[in-house]
Amino acid sequence: MKVRKAVIVAAGLGTRMLPASKVIPKEILPVVDKPAIQVVVEEAIASGIEEIILVLSPGRTTVHDHFQPATELERHLEQRGKLDMLDFIRRTNNPVRFTTAWQEMPLGLGHAVLQAQEAVGNEPFAVMLPDDIFDGPVPCLRQLLDVAEARDAPTVALLRVPRTEIPKYGIVSVRSVESRLYELTGMVEKPPIEEAPSEFAIMGRYVLTPDIFALLVEGKPGAGGEIQLTDGLLALSQRRKLYGYEFQGTRYDLGDRLGFLTAQIGFGLKRPELADSLRRWLKSALRESESGR
Ligand code: G1P
DSSP states (O other): OOOOOEEEEOOOGGGGGGTTTTSGGGSSETTTTTTHHHHHHHHHHHOOEEEEEEEEEOOOOHHTTTTTTHHHHHHHHHHOOOHHHHHHHHHOOOOSSEEEOOOOOOOOOHHHHTTTTHHOOOOOEEEOTEEEEEEESOOHHHHHHHHHHTTTTTTEEEEOOOOGGGGGEEEEEEEEEEEEEEEEEEEEESSOOGOOSEEEEEEEEEOOOOOOOHHHHOOOGGGGSSOOHHHHHHHHHSSSOEEEEEEESSEEESSSSSHHHHHHHHHHHHHHHHEEEHHHHHHHHHHHHHHTO
């Protein structure tokens, strides 16, 4: 299969990051100095994606606006000779073809993905959830695409999570195929710890085939009364082979306060102009906090 399109779901209410997300969509909150949505779009482009379908909720157009030209700001930067900043800003102007789909009601992730059906059409596509961002030598989506293309089958990202975190995720049961690669034999959304089939959680990167749409249409509300993508995946796995890949790299959960903080530090330490000063500050902050205990 050849995957050209990625659906990025940015329609959530962001309740876990309130009050920061009261006015600003959580996808616009920064990772160092880039909105999370831009980090995800850059991952898509680096993975070879040619078209992005943003699923947004009504009234929350800021995510889309971020990728539009900002004429006044550009003129200002040009006049002041701030050419490096001008270059940064211009790089966010439609770096790839964008389409927007709307999720009128917050009826769940499966329902959000379904809103992209018309824009996706009858071809395989990726789904990216901007709460999850990744750092590693090969973009997480590219790693999944390599598996999906080689096996000609839908593939999702997997991460082993501590048992206490199991109820936050879609959890899969697996049959090992080769190093890091599993065939998915079952899955359940946000199970209680004692009912979890494994410690493998689905992370927010998926490569899917368009037959998932019909299964989402048929889908009944699941965990939390929402139409769950995980339930659609389970139905899909009963019709065709579905793989899970334990990706290589670090994942941050931007929808969570600790994940948001560690992402700033993790990505900050990767920035050559910030790394030395940040490392020095971290060392002294740690010493101070430990001596104050
Ligand atoms: C969603 C999915 C869940 C997956 C998670 C990854 O949950 O429903 O299966 O494990 O993303 O981040 P949410 O974070 O929207 O509650």
